[in-house]
Amino acid sequence: MEITAIGGFDEIGKNMTVVAVGDEAIVIDLGLHVERLMGEDYDIARMSRSEMLSIGAIPDYRRLDGIKQKIVGVFVSHGHLDHVGAGTKLMGLFPGAPFYMTPFTAEIFKRQMEDEVKYKGKGPDLRTVTYGSKVSCGKNFVVEFIAAAHSIPDHAILAVHTHEGVFLYALDWRFDPTPVLSTKTNINRLQQLGDKGLVKGVIYDTTRIERDEPTQSESWAKQKIEEMIAGLKGEGIIATTFASHIGRLQTLIDAGERQKRKVLLLGRSMEKYMDSAKALKLINLRRASVWGRSKTVEAVLRKITPNNKSEFMLITTGNQGEPGSILDRMSRGVLPYTFTRDDNILFCSEAIPTPVNLACRKEIEGSIRSRGAHVHLGLHVSGHASGGDIDRFLKIVKPKNLIPAHGGIEKLIRARKRAEAVGFREEQVHLLHDGEALSI
Numbered sequence: 304m305e306i307t308a309i310g311g312f313d314e315i316g317k318n319m320t321v322v323a324v325g326d327e328a329i330v331i332d333l334g335l336h337v338e339r340l341m342g343e344d345y346d347i348a349r350m351s352r353s354e355m356l357s358i359g360a361i362p363d364y365r366r367l368d369g370i371k372q373k374i375v376g377v378f379v380s381h382g383h384l385d386h387v388g389a390g391t392k393l394m395g396l397f398p399g400a401p402f403y404m405t406p407f408t409a410e411i412f413k414r415q416m417e418d419e420v421k422y423k424g425k426g427p428d429l430r431t432v433t434y435g436s437k438v439s440c441g442k443n444f445v446v447e448f449i450a451a452a453h454s455i456p457d458h459a460i461l462a463v464h465t466h467e468g469v470f471l472y473a474l475d476w477r478f479d480p481t482p483v484l485s486t487k488t489n490i491n492r493l494q495q496l497g498d499k500g501l502v503k504g505v506i507y508d509t510t511r512i513e514r515d516e517p518t519q520s521e522s523w524a525k526q527k528i529e530e531m532i533a534g535l536k537g538e539g540i541i542a543t544t545f546a547s548h549i550g551r552l553q554t555l556i557d558a559g560e561r562q563k564r565k566v567l568l569l570g571r572s573m574e575k576y577m578d579s580a581k582a583l584k585l586i587n588l589r590r591a592s593v594w595g596r597s598k599t600v601e602a603v604l605r606k607i608t609p610n611n612k613s614e615f616m617l618i619t620t621g622n623q624g625e626p627g628s629i630l631d632r633m634s635r636g637v638l639p640y641t642f643t644r645d646d647n648i649l650f651c652s653e654a655i656p657t658p659v660n661l662a663c664r665k666e667i668e669g670s671i672r673s674r675g676a677h678v679h680l681g682l683h684v685s686g687h688a689s690g691g692d693i694d695r696f697l698k699i700v701k702p703k704n705l706i707p708a709h710g711g712i713e714k715l716i717r718a719r720k721r722a723e724a725v726g727f728r729e730e731q732v733h734l735l736h737d738g739e740a741l742s743i
């Protein structure tokens with residue numbers, strides 16, 4: 304079995320891996336490096352594959368030379384852009400290979416294709432897969448979609464069954480015994496694979512590897528948010544979180560409605576993800592309304608004055624401080640909103656730990672504070688397993704080979720130390736760079 308790291312091993316972003324057995328191979332994930340697109344006004348739908356490559360926004364597909372003709376299927380773990388966002392740019396590289404993903408991921412992918420200028424209806428053979436399903440692919444692969452909790456619906460850990468053993472692709476998940484609108488991680492299934500000694504190798508998440516305490520359940524964030532919103536009577540509330548975090552958005556909508564506020568969701572990506580969630584009946588908007596286009600957002604904001612703020616609750620894009628997001632434009636006075644000392648900005652997210660994100664987030668918090676409004680942090684739980692959770696996971700699945708990813712080199716080194724501390728040998732842990740291949 305040969306594992307080729309195409310993207311996501313030197314950075315958090317543009318995830319893509321190839322697993323090859325015999326004369327066949329499969330691709331897992333087609334991710335975008337979102338950070339590379341921040342701060343510039345790129346029109347992604349109009350950019351060519353090579354333009355995207357030149358700014359480092361998609362995995363270096365030239366690394367597929369020599370493998371491309373072997374690809375018999377493409378699998379996507381979930382709908383976050385760093386896993387599916389390069390799909391429309393890369394799909395032309397795999398003619399004839401079916402694309403497999405869960406329903407919500409497929410919904411997101413379909414909407415990306417609609418935006419794509421060069422798409423013209425010629426998408427791949429897209430096949431929707433439900434949890435627990437096993438997909439036969441070529442002569443050498445059976446790929447199982449194992450339910451896993453994350454900060455987006457329909458996330459899967461992929462178990463690639465081959466005659467040489469099982470390879471697990473386990474990025475972006477958490478143990479969550481009490482999720483909100485999401486699924487529990489199917490620990491029993493992972494335990495079965497581990498107990499049978501089947502797991503030949505695993506790619507796993509190191510985003511929060513430095514943390515020992517288990518990642519809290521989404522229900523914990525729900526309770527914190529509900530308490531906070533209930534305590535802000537008579538004041539303005541602007542909440543921001545990831546537009547793809549449907550469970551968190553449901554919590555915010557419900558909490559706002561309970562306080563008899565008119566809930567308004569603002570932002571283009573908010574509108575896109577809400578459309579996907581509505582199509583699959585994953586969200587109950589109640590009386591909330593969603594506004595995506597700039598002009599309508601402006602019109603909606605004009606109706607909110609310092610005197611009637613307490614009748615509304617805004618949910619906006621911009622939780623990472625992304626330039627051009629609704630919260631960024633509000634905080635810079637580009638959109639018509641007057642911040643006052645009665646305003647409360649609820650950050651229901653934490654910055655993804657990359658230098659650009661951390662800097663953008665710091666800037667937007669400062670800008671809001673300088674306008675007199677209150678910034679509330681900590682209303683969030685990570686979508687990623689902590690280092691302590693990873694220790695537990697590795698003890699459950701008992702892999703023979705470990706490939707930490709999704710963190711950059713410092714986190715990968717930490718992951719190796721942790722793995723050794725729970726009994727794995729140094730030679731079992733493989734630190735790959737983008738472009739490297741490993742035979743196991």
Ligand SMILES: [Zn+2]
Nearest residue numbers: 381383453475
């Ligand atoms: Zn994710």
